[in-house]
Amino acid sequence: MGRTTVFLTVLAAVLFLGSVAAYPKQSARQKRSVDLNEVYSMIGSYRLPKEIHPTSYRLELQPFIKEGKFKGRVKIHIVPTDKTDRITLNVHPDLQISHSDVRVTQLDSSPTKEARPSGMLTVNVARTERHTKRPWYIIHLEQILDVQDLYEVDITFSGNITTNATQGFFRNQYKDTSGQEHFFVATYLRPNHAQRMFPCFDEPAYKATFNLSVTRPRNYTARSNTPVEKTEDVSGEPDIVWDHFAQTPQISSHQLALVISDFESISPTTKVNEMNGKSLDIRIWSRKEYLETLQAVPDKVVKIINYLQDFFNSSILVPKLDIMAIPMYSASQASDNWGLMFLKESELSSTGVWSTAYQIAYQWIGQFATPFWWSDSLVNEALNSYLASMTTLEIYPDELEGKWPTTALYSLYYEFGKRFPFSRINGIRQDATAAKTALVFRMFNYTLGNDLMQRSLRRFIHNQWREKSRTFFADDIYTCLNDVANESQKLIPDLTLNNIAASWINRDRLPLVTVTRDYGSGNITFSQEVYLRDRPQEPSEKSKYTWYIPIVIVSQAQLDFSKTVPTVWMMKDADRSLTIKDVAANDSFVIVNPEEIGMFPVNYDSRNWGMLAKFLQGPEREKIPVLTRAKLLHDAWNIAYAGDLCFEIALNMTLFLKEERSHVVWEPVFPMIDHIGRRIENSCVHLKFEAFIRSLLKPVYARLGEIPRPGEPLWKTQLRGVTKNFLCKAGYEPCIKEAREQYKKWMANEEPDKGNPVAHEFICPVFKWGTDDEWDFGLKRVINFPVNSPERNKSERTYLLKTLAGCPKDASKIKKLLAETILGKNSDFTDADIHLIFSMLTGSATGYTTLFNFLSENWDEIKLKFQDKKHLWDGIVNSATLSFNTQDGYDMVSELYVSRQGEVETTDAIIEKALKNIKEETQWSEENLPVIERWLTANLSKEDLDAIAAASTATTTMAAPHAG
Ligand SMILES: *[C@@H]1O[C@H](CO)[C@@H](O)[C@H](O)[C@H]1NC(C)=O
Ligand SMILES: *[C@@H]1O[C@H](CO)[C@@H](O)[C@H](O)[C@H]1NC(C)=O
Ligand SMILES: *[C@@H]1O[C@H](CO)[C@@H](O)[C@H](O)[C@H]1NC(C)=O
Ligand SMILES: *[C@@H]1O[C@H](CO)[C@@H](O)[C@H](O)[C@H]1NC(C)=O
Secondary structure: OOHHHHHHHHHHHHHHOOOOOOOOOOOOOOOOOOOHHHHHOOOOOOOOOOOEEEEEEEEEEEEEOOOOEEEEEEEEEEEEOOOEEEEEEEOOOOOEOOHHHEEEEEOOOOOOOOOOOOOOEEEOEEEEEEOOOOOEEEEEEEEEEOOOOOEEEEEEEEEEOEOOOOOEEEEEEEEOOOOOEEEEEEEEOOOOOHHHOOOEOOOOOOOEEEEEEEEEEOOOEEEEOOOEEEEEEEOOEEEEEEEEEOOOOOEOHHHOOEEEEOOEEEOOOOOOOOEOOEOOEEEEEEOHHHHHHHOOHHHHHHHHHHHHHHHHOOOOOOOEEEEEEEOOOOOOOOEEEOOEEEEEHHHHHOOOOHHHHHHHHOOOEOOOEEEOOHHHHHHHHHHHHHHHHHHHHHHOHHHHOOOOOHHHHHHHHHHHOOOOOOOOOOOOHHHHHHHHHHHHHHHHHHHHOHHHHHHHHHHHHHHHHHOOOOEEOHHHHHHHHHHHHHHOOOOOOOOOHHHHHHHHHOOOOOEEEEEEEEOOOOEEEEEEEEOOOOOOOOHHHHOOOOOOEEEOEEEOOEOOOOOOOOOEEEOOOOOOEEEEEOOOOOOOOEEEOHHHOOOOOEEEOHHHHHHHHHHHOOOOHHHOOHHHHHHHHHHHHHHHHHOOOOHHHHHHOOHHHHHOOOHHHHOOHHHHHHHHHHHHOOOOOHHHHHHHHHHHHHHHHHHHOOOOOOOOOHHHHHHHHHHHHHHHHOOOHHHHHHHHHHHHHHHHOOOHHHOOOOOHHHHHHHHHHOOHHHHHHHHHHHHOOOOOOOOOOHHHHHHHHHHHHHOOOOHHHHHHHHHHHHHOOOOOOOHHHHHHHHHHHOOOHHHHHHHHHHHHHOHHHHHHHOOOOHHHHHHHHHHHHOOOOOHHHHHHHHHHHHHHOOOOHHHHHHHHHHHHHHHHHHHHHHHHHHHHHHHHHHHOOHHHHHHHHHHHHHHOOOOOHHHO
């Protein structure tokens, strides 16, 4: 979802450390046109002095497309709001202005002053100056300007059209199928690139009307925010004409847009409904040969506009909307100017509603009404993301495949539950905040009602109509919601939506709500604390914040999920817990925060969990909607993982999965298997856990069918992929067989280094479950990987090396790899390769245990070998010690520590840190593994248990040495 997608993709990658390539990602949605990272770097940038306001621009532009140059002249009407003898404008250093081209005149005096006979007076320019550090052009005048008078600044300028970037006034070209090149020019003026094209007040809050005139080749078309009003010949230039565009409403400089091209257009077959007595003319543009691909777009756009226009009860004010697919438009830069939107070709041709709706929503919030300053655009983005989801749910609900809001929300739960959120991936905090803010709007929709949400946003737009500048601050949106909520008496006194929103948005944490029912007294208590998922958890961290939390309750007696008004709000800065009269009888359960109305997991007392688990296994389970079923499961596992719920209860919550058909409920199962699996891998429980996973997933896989059907929904393909992947990892025989058969083809190849015929998904199972020969063959392929071969991409080698290190189950393969790469004499492995191997080994118990043994046994030799490569030495010590999570592991590492203490100072520190970590993890294992083991033993089939008993006697000597 716009930036959210980027954020999710990054998160998905991090959650799975690349081990689960097939895990469903969001379909590739495009990034927002306001690149917030770019924008945030601007927040601290210099603002123009405030004493002058522009009211209108008359801009003439003459591009010389082939030559890559342009000439222009701008007449800006300004009004001084304070006494000054200077006019400061934004002018990019590359824009050429000579002093003699600058003129300032005083126009008609304002009515409050005495009329001047001449009407116009020249104001002498003393000198002009470019600021040395800021992109400012300063006109020093010989007199002080009269406050509230109208002046005109007239500047002639010239510049180069940008040809190497999609920025400012730029040129690009495309080739048609006959190979002929076609040039076009267009603008990308966000966030402050208008100053590359013409002198202006280049800040969003300075709004003015624009009268744009441009010259263009006669056989080209020019489009801007408004329609062309008049076209004129240019004397002496038969192939060139002037286009004069209608005056724009008041807009910021960056909202101006222009394209001059030979693109062609199509129109919808249906019309946009009239609104405020006006109709809106829609056209979709692209290069001629691409137009075919866009056939379905115009009618889709009309549908979306009709929906949003009704929702806002307002048109977009300008009389036409052109949407253009721009060839070669670079990724982060879709641009939705008022009346003229530019998108990438692939972006516009996508069949989805969401991304188009998201772009179009900006015509109202973002273009008609604009954020005051760039910091206010985050809430704009979040609101539009919410509106796009709303529109999609209305027009084409299948598109979201039930993944809204879970995909975004679960990622937020993981990230904000970390000890140090965002410590591993920088630069996504803004994305996460935007995602979170969109979910705050969703929370308001549920707790206050659809209708109130709509009335508030209508009022917001309506207020903007009345206000000439149509700019808003982030807070204005919440204020509007708040006013309407107050009038409808939907809020308890003293609670403002601004404050509620702030408590959720302004920090990188989310709450956990614990529900405790007192079955004796008939009371129910809610308490809030900071949701922490990873260890260690400091008590002070847990009580660091509080939130305003809506408590929506559904009881078993009345499974009505459409009632979403909170029974009570928990208050910030009040008692952490709140007790009320229970709403349900003792023998029936309650569900708090159904449908993920608020962004928080919920824990219950064990009796309530028990009733939930039982009900979910019964015939009426589908009375609980999928999103809530998914939530109950997801919360139970994650809270158990965090140490706040007994695993037995969490595992009981999986029993209903036998009957579960919805992919929405299944999707959170995979990350949980992955997380718990990692912790269990090193223990004697892992065989049972694998058997459990197989028994859980085999029926799902069977139901989905091995072979994709044409035209099946995307979720099905994704679910099949991820199920298979997890089954393979858990040792599912048919999968291993298939992988080895595929791999054989490569081994039989006479020139195996020419290319790899085996799909990625098969490689890890072969290295994990296959023979030494198969693994050796893989290692040879890395060693013999052709250098500088045009056919083979280096990433193939990296992938092989990663899987060679990360996948094996038995120590001998890893030992061999380490001996070869570290102690061996060959130079086939770079330092980066070795680092990669270390980091892959930390991902599996066999990996890091073998690495540890290897390090202990060859300590002196390795130390000598790495004496000039401290990063490798630190790397091996860190990777070999960090990941243990049992008492045995702790003992091994501390033995090493004691025997080598004082040899290298930094090494001591690394191992000390590791020991601290292992202690934490060990505590987790000691608390939870016996519980998990007991549960698995009670719930696995007898055949599975017998097979495990037989297998473990056979392999105890092979697996991690301390496991025997
Ligand atoms: C514009 O392009 C010309 C070459 O066509 C170059 O000489 C000149 O320096 C450029 N001007 C700027 C300001 O980059
Ligand atoms: C484009 O060229 C200009 C100089 O002509 C240079 O300053 C700028 O960094 C270039 N931009 C890109 C994206 O290459
Ligand atoms: C437009 O006219 C110019 C000559 O003025 C010609 O070179 C060009 O090929 C024409 N382009 C199209 C798309 O007709
Ligand atoms: C808004 O809330 C209503 C329930 O009040 C719900 O039916 C609807 O789906 C929600 N809309 C969105 C976009 O979440």
